[in-house]
Every structure is written in structure tokens, then in C-alpha cells.
Amino acid sequence: MSRDLVLGAIRRSLGVSGAEALRRTAIEDRLSRHPRGVVPERGALPPRKRLNLFRDMLAEASGTMQEVASPDEVPAAVAAYLRSKNLPLQIRRGSDPRLEAIPWQNEQALEVSVGRSDGNQLAAVSHAFKAVAETGTLVLTSGPDNPTTLNFLPEHHIVVVDAKDVTGDYETVWDALRKKVGKYFPRTVNWITGASRSADIEQVLLHGAHGPKGLHVIVIGKP
């Protein structure tokens, strides 16, 4: 059995049997307590400044951000973004309850379809679980109402996030996720920091390698 071969070889190298109580306690303790390392101070800011940091870091990664006062304003913001990119007024979105609650019909010209992407959509709208100011990173989780394909196949990705969900650091996000899902993780957790890029040809930085070439974040509410 390869399994026993590999584990046996590791144990021989370490000079252990695998049954040592102290070692077992050490790993069980770390896995259950999952202690934090050093969390950079950069994100430890009051809410307004934190959101500004998120915006600035996102901009460095070639993403854009706008604030709206309430979910009611999202359809107009989405339409304005699409127009600015000369895109047809069509989006595909997941069935996340927070997206369901948005009055899409207010923007009559906007065609909204629901479901995963099959590669034929130019623009998608997702709802983020959290955002991290430290590096301008969005955190999206997969689930029945949050298709992962929407994050990668369309050319433009519009992500809606609540201002109160913009955190300073990733550790805060992990704690929130553990609280929400318990031990069992969603199939996919995506950290997204900016638009898809590649520098594989002569180290020239280009956007839209395989994923979206445009990333736009709409922040709802007061931070």
C-alpha cells in the first residue's frame, strides 16, 4: 500500500511511530484552536477609512468600486457600468437572496437572467460574502445560489457587497465563515483581487487572460 509506504517513510525519517501522545495533542490542539499569526495592522481602521483602503487596494489591482445608498440603486449602477464598457444591457446572476431582493425591474432596459454561466455571458453579478481591505480582496463562497462559473467565465464581473461586510483582514473572514457554516466548508471559496491578468508574454502585463478583464464592486450602505 502506497499509503503505508509514504507514512512509514516519513515516520522513519522523523524517528517517530505516530502514536506519541504529545505529538498527537500538539496537532489536535492547533487544528481546533487554529491560532492566528501576526495580522498586519494595515487593515485595523475605522469603517470609513477601511472602505477607502479597500477601494485603493482594489484600484491597484485594476478593479473599480462605487458606493450606493441602498439595494434599490444597484440596477442603475449595473446598467451604468455596462454602458461605460459598451456592453449590451444583459447580466447573469445567481439566486442569492440578497440579489433576489434587488428591484431589477426598476431598470427596464436591463435584461437579467439567473443561473450558472455556460461561457456565453458577457457580464455577471455576484454577491460577495465579505471583502478584505488589507489587499482589496473579495471573498465569494459557492452554493446553490452562488455559481462559481459566474466569477470566471464572463468578461466583466460585477460584485455586490454590503459595506458592513468590508473587514480589515482575512482572519476576520475565516471566523465569520466558521460561524456561518460550522465545520463543513462550501465547495469553493474564492478570494478575488482585481481582474484576471497575465504577464507571460515578454512580461507585459495584460488583463483578461482567462477570467474577467473587468472587475467592478458595488458597495451597498454606509460603512
Added chain:
Amino acid sequence: MTVQITSPKFKKNARAALKDAQLQRALGKVEAGFIGKRRAVASRLPEFEVLRDLARDIKDHTLAHLDLYLEAYERRVTEEGGTVHWAATAEDARRIILDICKRREAKTVTKGKSMIAEEIGLNDHLVEHGIAPVETDLGEYIIQLRNEAPSHIIAPAIHLNRDQIEADFRRSHADLPAERNLDEPASLMAEARAVLRAKFLAADVGITGANFLIAETGTSVIVTNEGNGDLTQILPKTHIVLASIEKLVPTLEDVTTILRVLARSATGQEMSVYTTFSTGPRRAGDPDGPEEYHVVILDNGRSSMIGGQFREMLRCIRCGACMNHCPVYGAVGGHAYGWVYPGPMGAVLTPSLIGIDKAGHLPNASTFCGRCEEVCPVRIPLPKLMRYWRDREFERHLSPATVRWGLGLWALFARRPWLYRPATRLAMKTLALFGGRRGRMHWLPLAGGWTRHRDFPVPERDTFQAQWKKHRAEEARKKAQAEAEAVEAGKAGEKAT
């Protein structure tokens, strides 16, 4: 691309690389592309150095408990509906992956960038069995068209220039209109995007590597900028993760600490664009994601490294900083190293994995300037580990007498580092005499046998390090002068018009 080992011919490879004008032009961009960006982003984060210490400690702790973390990880993957396969050797891993592909009746397989897949020669194995592997990372795709191996662990096609890539695309995408314009990198990328998009959607199995495996949650993590790894793992019905044993980390917090130093060290980004945590197959009700999730855990010689002098090498998170900062890599590129892993990390890892008899030259491919260790995010003492290999080479008496002589001195200096610089300066003065009237020296004992073919000028009473500094200063001076001349020329032009 089969992994043809040409490491034994390092010196010949290096000599050819130095004469390769295309390669030299491409390598000229490495420095501008990586070094300044890393420095800027690292100095902007006050905690960066502490985070490097922590990253090192996390890896050390995990390696010391690796058997138990692997068991814990396996338990969690299974609980989440995935399957863990153990591969003691490259052959085992190839067989396991082929079996899964056959069972799923796979015709095409998309691949995210994986150095381990290169290490086990996966692509050729699949092709031999009638399955078409498609590399999807832009750089990997380009070198697959050329039937070449990557020359850098994070920038696989860094040795190529735009016109070479254009020629490859015209040859390989023959069904596209011949008169299309591919003058810009952007048009090349757009073409690759379109060609690969169709392949993503058609693939039966997706194979990715993993930057990390998390024991706490049974999760595999990939870090990319293009998004190709994600399309590889969410579109096909089966996702296979191929990862080596040292990718384990205990918890989400631990991986987070390491992620904070990874992208900054690799590309000088604050964070890579896509960091993706995958746990098991798609859940009930999920509209997308794979139906099957397999993890192949590869040993291939690593378990024996844990017990020896090279354990620290297993901390490596494959950021590539050591090669970006290495003057030898910068001069000869990645292919000269003759196997999958180039640069300083390759010089230590390759002999461990394929044997010092085949890779004996690599630990000599160093000026011992120490820049690799200075930038390594997990603080691997690369020069020290290279020195260990050289000691072993010495003991095995594989080295030619000239190199043994040099290494004898090395042992002396290793124990008395303060002696090194003054003594090498003295040695260089002596060597200047050896070089004599020919004006060329063919070996450089304190920097290893590889320099024999590096067309090395006789040192003018300077060490390699001092020369290097001088060389750099000279380059900078030339550049400044060229710029000044360009400005002058511009002014002259203005006057003329």
C-alpha cells in the same frame, strides 16, 4: 513534454545559453519584471519580515508532524466526499491519474500549471494512452506548443520573445486567417483565450496542482493570476489535484500567513488575483463544480529528505524569488539546469529528487552571493544547502581534481566565514597569475566547476562578488549614458524640425 534530464550537461547547457541571443534578450527582462516590484511591496508592509519568520515556523512545525497532518487531512477530505490517493513514486502517480481518466472515459484533460505534473512527466504519459492534455496557463500553453519544458516555476515561458510566440501561434492555429494581426502581446493573449475557452468547456477531466493542502478543512488551494486554474477545476466533471506531501499546512490561519508572503515574493503583488480554496466535489444543489474530487499525494523522494540535511528545502513554497534574484539564473536561464526545477531552489532540490550523480553540477551553479537566501520568504538557507551537496560530491569523489581542490578550501571557509572574503580576494589575485597571457580562465574553484565554460574573464584582482558589483555599476552607467544620448538626440531632433 517528457522530463528529459539534461542536468548532467549543465556546463554545456550553460555555455549554449550564454551564446543564445534570443534567450539573452528575454532574460534581460527578468530583473525589471520582478526584483523592484518585490522590494516595493515588501517594504510597504511593516510586518513582512515577521511574517517570513512565521511562514518558516509554520512549515517547520508541519514537517515535524507531517505524518499526523497528512492523516488528519485525509480524514477531512473523505468526510467532504473527496478521495485521497497516495503515490510513493512518480510512476504510482501517473498510474493513479491515468486510471481515473480512463474510468471517466476522458478524451481531453485540461491542466492548471503544476510543477509536480512536470516532475512526473504526466503529459507524455497521458498522450501515450490516447488522452490529450491541454495546458491552460498562458505560459505553459505556449511551451506545450513548442514541446519545451518550463524555464521558470512561475513564468514558464520567460525565455521566449513575442516574435517566437507569434510564429508558434501561426503554426499551431492554422485554421485561423493567415492575414490576422498578431503584432501585440494583447492580440496573442486574446487568441489564446479564445482557443483555450473552447477546450475548457470540452474537457472531461481537469488536473491542477496545489499551492497548499489544509489539514483543518481538507481543502486544496491554488493561486493564479489568469483564472485558468479555476476554469480547469470547476468546468469538467472530475477534478484531480496533484500535490506533494510538503504542501500540507495545518489551518486556515496558517495558510493565510503564508499567502501574505507568497505573492509579494513571487510577483510583487499584494495578493495574487485568484486564490481558490476547494473542498470536495460540488455539494447537493450546487449549479456548478466537479462531481468527483480526487487528491493524489506524491512522495517521490521527499520523505527521505525529511530525515536529512535537506529538510529545510521542503519549506519551499515555489515562489520563484530565489531564481529572480540569482545572477546565475539571470545569465543562463532555466533550461540550463536540465530538469524541472531551476535556479537556487532547483540546485538544492534536483539532486535530492533525481540523484547527485545526475545533478552534481547544479550546486556549483552559484556565485554564493546570498541573494536567494535574503529573499526566500520561508528563509531557506539555500547557499548552505548547496554547500552540503558540494561536500557530498567531494566525499563521493565525483568531482574532477580541480573542483576537489577548491572544495577543500571551501570546508575551511565554511568553518571560518570571516576568512572568506579576504581570502577569496587573495585567491583571485593568485588566479590572475594562472590565467596568464590567455586572458581567460576556465575554472573558478571557489565558485564551482560551472564557471569553466562561462567564458569567464580572468579576474583582475577582484572576487566574483566584487566583479559582479562592478559589472552592475558598469551596466547602470551604460544605461544612463544611453538615456542621456537619447535625450540629446531627441533635443537635436527638435532643433532640426
